[in-house]
Amino acid sequence: MEVVDILKKYSKDIDVEIKNSLGTVDPEELQKSTQHLIKAGGKKIRPSLVVLSSEAVGGTVEVAIKTAAAVELIHTFSLIHDDIMDKDEMRRGEPSVHVLWGESMAILAGDTLFSKAFETVLETPVNSISYERVLNALKTVVDSCIKICEGQASDMCFEGNFEVNEEEYMNMIYKKTGALIAAATRSGAILGGGNPEEVEILTEYGRLIGLAFQIQDDYLDVISEEENLGKPVGSDIVEGKMTLMVVHALSNASDEDKEELISILKDGEDTDVDRAIELFEKYGSIKYARDIAIRSVDNAKNLLETLDESEATVSLAMIADYVLQRIH
Amino acid sequence: MEVVDILKKYSKDIDVEIKNSLGTVDPEELQKSTQHLIKAGGKKIRPSLVVLSSEAVGGTVEVAIKTAAAVELIHTFSLIHDDIMDKDEMRRGEPSVHVLWGESMAILAGDTLFSKAFETVLETPVNSISYERVLNALKTVVDSCIKICEGQASDMCFEGNFEVNEEEYMNMIYKKTGALIAAATRSGAILGGGNPEEVEILTEYGRLIGLAFQIQDDYLDVISEEENLGKPVGSDIVEGKMTLMVVHALSNASDEDKEELISILKDGEDTDVDRAIELFEKYGSIKYARDIAIRSVDNAKNLLETLDESEATVSLAMIADYVLQRIH
Numbered sequence: 001m002e003v004v005d006i007l008k009k010y011s012k013d014i015d016v017e018i019k020n021s022l023g024t025v026d027p028e029e030l031q032k033s034t035q036h037l038i039k040a041g042g043k044k045i046r047p048s049l050v051v052l053s054s055e056a057v058g059g060t061v062e063v064a065i066k067t068a069a070a071v072e073l074i075h076t077f078s079l080i081h082d083d084i085m086d087k088d089e090m091r092r093g094e095p096s097v098h099v100l101w102g103e104s105m106a107i108l109a110g111d112t113l114f115s116k117a118f119e120t121v122l123e124t125p126v127n128s129i130s131y132e133r134v135l136n137a138l139k140t141v142v143d144s145c146i147k148i149c150e151g152q153a154s155d156m157c158f159e160g161n162f163e164v165n166e167e168e169y170m171n172m173i174y175k176k177t178g179a180l181i182a183a184a185t186r187s188g189a190i191l192g193g194g195n196p197e198e199v200e201i202l203t204e205y206g207r208l209i210g211l212a213f214q215i216q217d218d219y220l221d222v223i224s225e226e227e228n229l230g231k232p233v234g235s236d237i238v239e240g241k242m243t244l245m246v247v248h249a250l251s252n253a254s255d256e257d258k259e260e261l262i263s264i265l266k267d268g269e270d271t272d273v274d275r276a277i278e279l280f281e282k283y284g285s286i287k288y289a290r291d292i293a294i295r296s297v298d299n300a301k302n303l304l305e306t307l308d309e310s311e312a313t314v315s316l317a318m319i320a321d322y323v324l325q326r327i328h
Numbered sequence: 329m330e331v332v333d334i335l336k337k338y339s340k341d342i343d344v345e346i347k348n349s350l351g352t353v354d355p356e357e358l359q360k361s362t363q364h365l366i367k368a369g370g371k372k373i374r375p376s377l378v379v380l381s382s383e384a385v386g387g388t389v390e391v392a393i394k395t396a397a398a399v400e401l402i403h404t405f406s407l408i409h410d411d412i413m414d415k416d417e418m419r420r421g422e423p424s425v426h427v428l429w430g431e432s433m434a435i436l437a438g439d440t441l442f443s444k445a446f447e448t449v450l451e452t453p454v455n456s457i458s459y460e461r462v463l464n465a466l467k468t469v470v471d472s473c474i475k476i477c478e479g480q481a482s483d484m485c486f487e488g489n490f491e492v493n494e495e496e497y498m499n500m501i502y503k504k505t506g507a508l509i510a511a512a513t514r515s516g517a518i519l520g521g522g523n524p525e526e527v528e529i530l531t532e533y534g535r536l537i538g539l540a541f542q543i544q545d546d547y548l549d550v551i552s553e554e555e556n557l558g559k560p561v562g563s564d565i566v567e568g569k570m571t572l573m574v575v576h577a578l579s580n581a582s583d584e585d586k587e588e589l590i591s592i593l594k595d596g597e598d599t600d601v602d603r604a605i606e607l608f609e610k611y612g613s614i615k616y617a618r619d620i621a622i623r624s625v626d627n628a629k630n631l632l633e634t635l636d637e638s639e640a641t642v643s644l645a646m647i648a649d650y651v652l653q654r655i656h
Contacts, residue, residue, distance in 0.1 A: 085435060131459035142447050149436050153357060156436075
């Protein structure tokens with residue numbers, strides 16, 4: 001079985017839940033704007049993690065499916081609002097929501113998806129599990145939403161600040177990307193009836209693959225076009241984006257090299273991409289980042305081995321590996 | 329006791345909860361932007377309604393105080409996002425959040441307040457009440473958030489559409505303004521342990537005063553400056569805003585008058601305010617709107633009389649009357 005098959009296995013049920021949730025939104029303009037990115041696709045990794053984490057602790061798909069849909073709704077909400085903030089005009093091969101419906105409707109579409117996510121968690125059937133579990137799953141999801149906002153705000157505050165250290169950077173990407181993935185695995189484990197140890201293991205697994213996911217994303221930006229299936233090399237460098245490689249290179253470079261790298265990042269020209277990558281290589285920053293991603297995935301898989309082996313734990317291990325192979 | 333004293337009675341406890349909730353937001357820029365409107369004031373009517381509704385069914389302040397704070401956080405979230413959408417640059421006598429921190433941070437501030445609201449409800453102490461009640465209170469609050477988004481979207485879609493009928497208009501203002509007030513009273517009644525009948529009574533009370541609140545707001549715009557403590561008369565007319573008076577006048581006016589009123593509303597000049605008000609008066613639209621507000625408040629107070637009388641029910645009746653006296 002391939003990862004794509006694992007994700008396909010649950011995506012139909014997840015889609016049904018999402019469709020039910022958004023199908024009642026009124027007026028029509030608002031409904032369409034909430035559905036746009038969902039219809040445009042997406043791999044459904046996060047919701048699949050909720051369901052697999054429930055199964056990994058002996059729980060069912062049914063008990064986790066509402067929260068799985070909710071996690072995808074939250075992910076979509078954050079994409080819509082991020083695209084407004086970052087002025088990104090394309091997403092999933094389609095014009096962004098704010099491009100099609102304007103900024104005001106896009107803000108509302110995000111807010112609606114956010115509200116719908118919580119409503120959906122609260123629809124978890126309580127005949128099979130206790131209210132306490134639903135509340136704890138919801139706490140986990142809500143906590144990750146706060147972190148997503150904080151992470152995005154930190155990312156904005158970091159812009160043009162080249163003194164950000166590795167700890168601050170890692171904390172930012174944990175909040176911005178890792179927290180929702182960790183909430184997906186944690187809420188699944190809670191709803192599936194995992195004991196406290198299992199819940200912590202799956203939370204940590206989610207956090208680790210979340211970090212690897214973000215670092216791999218940054219890594220893919222500096223590897224050659226052929227390896228990267230055609231995405232232009234160095235777009236993060238042109239945009240002056242903070243990445244683990246930038247943070248590492250800046251904190252290890254000579255004063256002269258540091259100054260040069262900062263001027264390339266501030267400059268916004270794509271002619272200096274090769275030189276920036278040369279500097280990353282000089283200080284071992286690309287290998288450093290890649291190693292952290294690989295180590296995170298290894299640690300995540302080691303954690304899974306402490307759980308009873310099942311089809312779900314095997315799938316979770318495959319998803320961990322997939323994070324490192326992932327090509328844009 | 330005056331209404332201002334009733335609101336003052338709970339505002340200190342509500343402020344403490346809000347302060348605790350927002351005090352941990354990081355980075356500092358995000359924290360400040362979430363606190364800005366809260367620090368600028370606000371009468372705290374909505375959170376007081378949560379607490380009073382708990383007391384009105386024999387519940388405590390303690391059991392409702394977290395949800396009371398949450399309702400104020402949601403109200404603040406909606407003000408911040410609305411100000412971005414409506415390009416309103418002032419709020420509560422201060423520059424709006426997006427004016428001070430930019431649109432991106434304002435979107436995030438709203439999203440953070442939204443997340444924090446749900447976190448706060450989930451902090452309701454469960455030793456005193458069951459998980460089920462907290463979940464039901466949360467469902468109520470989440471449902472009102474969906475309605476707020478839908479109401480705001482409908483309001484946007486109505487812009488420039490002069491065919492909106494009274495039912496559509498009333499449904500829009502119920503969602504935009506009434507739903508959160510009804511959620512305040514309903515969640516308070518649920519948390520306070522009200523029986524199903526009491527919960528329905530307080531929900532309907534909230535819905536009715538919420539409608540009266542919005543209609544009174546529109547009414548205040550067309551009464552004379554002296555009665556209205558200095559707010560310029562007719563700003564809604566200049567902005568071409570849909571109000572109950574507009575909807576009523578348009579559906580009752582002769583073709584000629586209808587055409588004239590529409591052209592005034594589209595025109596955006598303040599020279600025609602008097603003529604628009606004259607047309608409202610010609611068709612009895614001002615009296616019609618005012619009568620609905622008065623009748624809603626009367627019905628709300630009649631409903632309260634079916635509950636056992638207490639200090640809380642007397643306070644709720646006073647708040648209902650206050651909605652009609654309220655001056656900007």
